[in-house]
Amino acid sequence: MTRFLPRALMAPAVGALFLWMIVPLLMTIYFSLIRYNLMQPEVTGWAGLANYEFFVTDPSFATAVGNTLLLLGSVIAITVIGGVALALLIDAPFPGRAAIRLLLISPFFVMPTVNALLWKHMMMNPIYGVLAQVWIFFGAQPVDWLTDLPLFSVIIMVAWQWLPFATLIFITALQSMNREQLEAARMDGANYLQQLRYMVLPHLGRSIAVVVMIEMIFLMSVFAEIFTTTGGGPGDASTNIAFLIFKQALLNFDAGVASAGALFAVLLANVAAVFLIRMVGKNLD
Secondary structure, three states, rough: OOOOOOOHHHHHHHHHHHHHHHHHHHHHHHHHOOOOOOOOHHHHHHEOOHHHHHHHHEEEEEEHHHHHHHHHHHHHHHHEEEEEHHHHOOOOOOOOOOHHHHHHHHHHHOOHHHHHHHHHHHHOOOOHHHHHHHHOOOOOOOHHHHHHOOOHHHHHHHHHHHHHHHHHHHHHHHHHHOOHHHHHHHHOOOOHHHHHHHHHHHHHHHHHHHHHHHHHHHOOOOOOOHHHHHOOOOOOOOOOOHHHOOOOOOOOOOOHHHHHHHHHHHHHHHHHHHHEEEEHHOOOO
């Protein structure tokens, strides 16, 4: 009875959460297997795997998959390496550390669309942007970032927003590190790089795995930055899986193909997550 009562009390919440997750998934699977184009409502019926075949044979598909993986890998690498560096930099006490930490964390609370507009108009505009003015100051030709380097520009925008998240996680992890062990290693003659390699980084292993896993979940659906700045172009140069699904669903009005693409994105996210978590989490017990 003592075990049954807590489970009975949790059952409504667990059931509601299960339905909230499983119903959209089942509907997506259903729509991916039928013909459902909003511009041709009279065309109905069972499509089988035709929607999946249409999605993966789209001329933009291979480019979108490559761009998605490049975006994921680049942003995760930048945020993990940069986050560890910033966390180590502001770990030791110094005057104004609280204010510096607050400034470092604040970009994470900027909405993705606002972040994209900020970089598009304030930083990367080839005429009046900050980067253009820096180029002109040094006598160089300003770069039209969103036209010449569209995917790299999106990577910079997304990494700038997610770097504070990684930094915050790593700062928290460093606070729990045993300072006596570091002091003992220092007295035994270990230099800073040796302490970093054999003590600090292994201690941050769990935090790195958490950062990679969470960023993998959210970065797979990067859309606002691309839609606001490059529109997936020029051509398909900055199109990822999420934006390709958008084009199929809202530009081509094909809900069936878009649903097939969404399920493919789920599969891709799981495969990539398993690969990366195993790669960075080898030291997890």
